[in-house]
Amino acid sequence: MLGWLRQYRRGLLAGDISAGIVVAMMMIPQGMAYAMVAGLPPVVGLYASILPPLLYALFGSSMAQSVGPMAIISLMTAAALAPLAAPGSGLYIVLAAQLALLSGVVLLVCGLLRIGFLANFFSRPVMSGFTIGSALVIAYGQLPALAGADLPALHLPSALLGIGSLLLLLAARSWLAPLLRRLGMRPAAADVGARLAPMAVVIGATVLVASLGLDVRTTGAVPTGLPSLNLALSHAHWRPLLQPALLIGFMIFLISMSAAQALALKRQEKVHSNMELIGLGAANVGSALTGGFPVTGSMSRSAVNFAAGANTPLASVITALLLALALVAPTGWLALIPLPALAATIIVAVLTMLELSTLRVALRYDRGDALALVATAAGVLAFGVEAGVVIGVVLSMGTLIWRASRPHIAVLGRIAGTEHFRNIERYPAGTAPDVLMLRIDAGLFFGNVDAVNARVEDELAQRPSTRHLVLVLSAVNAIDTSALFGLAELNQMLRARGIGLHLAEVKGPVMDRLKASDLLSTLNGKVYLSTVMAWDELTGKT
Structure with missing residues (x-):
């Protein structure tokens, strides 16, 4: 933080403020939705979006990275905790924070030992396969919430609301930005406006449920006030959480570095891998201290932060302060958010992760990489996300060794x-x-x-x-x-x-x-x- 604060100019403030506001509006439904993916109460997603970005701004090296809950990490959290406690239970919430603490410590130690180069051993095709498999698992897991009942049963009001929200979000994803540009909005502003469609849809669904009194499951009561600073631990669960923490810490760094590097290239900035490890480690320790769960930098949210004008991490600081203000203010309206609408936002969000361009390129360029991509995706679908990470790492290293053993x-x-x-x-x-x-x-x-x-x-x-x-x-x-x-x-x-x-x-x-x-x-x-x-x-x- 001392580095970018010393060079801060007044002209940067407007962009940071606008980006902070936009991302805060995006984070409310997104944070709550990703907490659901992790098997936690929705409000925990907001808790995990306040202190982590503040600590990342203090230690991280990316100027536009937005740190907080993310779909894949939420899914890995759920997979790690499901065998240990019932989702949503008091023990489950404690273990989620403990997992964030362990992941944060792993990242901090790796940063202090300067081993950020390890991220280079996870190839892009394998990462793409893991992302595709995780996206399909997440989307499938949200179908019961979308339908309001376990499949194949349907709760008609919930299904209509969920499917309607889904169709609106899909339409907004394809046509809203071009429509806003035709109406005279600048391209960058139109893209940001389209990214706020989930917030608009969630608010609209909330108003509809409240005004018509629809019998639809909602998020329930959201406690007013900031999360308390404490560290609740279950000493009997250190050992079963250690391996998931290592895998999650690895994926946190990999996902975050991908987002940070992509944005840094656009501005000819430099991202320091070891400082990223320390920044992400501090963010996860902060999430643990506020009863959150593992967090990372999100490509989609960071892209919105970038497009909305973020010049420095001050934008993330503003986002965190606005989210804290939302919790301090009356939170009754948050309790009315319908779960089918949140499920729709999750499904549409993970659809953006189903990019097949890497597979198409690999099929033409290197069939071995294409096979590794498909095998990793299949491993996630068949054996779970943790096994998918292991399969991905083994395939990455195996491909490297296989090629090195057959030199040209x-x-x-x-x-x-x-x-x-x-x-x-x-x-x-x-x-x-x-x-x-x-x-x-x-x-x-x-x-x-x-x-x-x-x-x-x-x-x-x-x-x-x-x-x-x-x-x-x-x-x-x-x-x-x-x-x-x-x-x-x-x-x-x-x-x-x-x-x-x-x-x-x-x-x-x-x-x-x-x-x-x-x-x-x-x-x-x-x-x-x-x-x-x-x-x-x-x-x-x-």
Whole structure:
């Protein structure tokens, strides 16, 4: 906070105020709805939207991030707590706050240890698959509230209100922004106005239920006043909450960083991953202290904050203060909000998470990534969100290891009249009958050295006249101990067959480590500074 406060100018204030007001209006129905997804009383969603954004503004690095309840994290909270307590019970509420505390501590520790880079090990296709699966689970879980009864039964007034709200929200999502632009509203203002459609629909449904006296389930009494600062814990549940807290903490960081980076790119700002960990950790500890549940940065809400003119985290501070004011003021109208309308807002909100563009790109570009996306989504649907996170992480790491274990190796030839060497399968490059040049396009480590040696054997079998093998290591950034032994064994095998093993274009750090080994002194060939130097000497051509 000290960083952006020192540079704060009066001209930024109007945008922060307008964004704070807009997001506060959005947060009232959204926070209450996401608390329902988590299995908590709706008012808990408001409690989790006051202190967390204040603490994030103090420590976080994003200028436009909006921190609070979010659909996927709410779903993960419900999945973690459902086996431990009845949803909505006193123990359940205590455990939700305890889960936020544990998640916050995990994030704080990761931030202090500066391990924000771990988010890079969750690939975008896997994240997309997890998001799609979670969205479908959330939407399906809201159908009973939308219909006013367990499926397939219907409570007619509730179903009419819920389906009507759903249709209005879908129409607003598709047509409201263009309509407002045609009516003369500026594009940015029209987009923000369209984002406030859920608030308008919820207010309209509340007025309809109150005026007509419809027999529809509502949120019920909402306590007046701010949440008290305390930390209620259940000491018997630390162990069963630890693993979910680790997974939720990981997802909190991943989701929030995705939103923060996307917004930072639009303004050429920089987001610091380790400060984000600390900011999000503090926000979740704050949620625990106010009886909330795990929170994170929301892409949709942050986008509204950005579009509404947020220049600094002061916008989130204003949002939190307005929500606190809403709880201090009479809250009787909040008790009348119909649950079918809130269910409709949740379903429409998660529909935006069903983006299939990543799947389409992956199908064209990399079938392995597409398979990982589908498998992660199926894992969430079949086994639950926690299993989905684990499947996603395993697939991300598995895909990385699988690719690293099968490095691309190119047979090189010389482009006539130049000093350039290229893959003979892609370019009209010439080769020499007794010289085989192979470029290895990956680091050498225990997982791929056998594959490299096997490829060398295959190439030598196809070229029995080879007398010199040149390994071009321009793309090799590291050689571990296992790979060193593998190269030594390759050297001995080639020596026995009367074939020289040569190295070319070895990078400085790799050469430094090779000099500390016996490979260079026993090498059945030479080390060349460049590929062309190896070619000229071994072929006698220029």
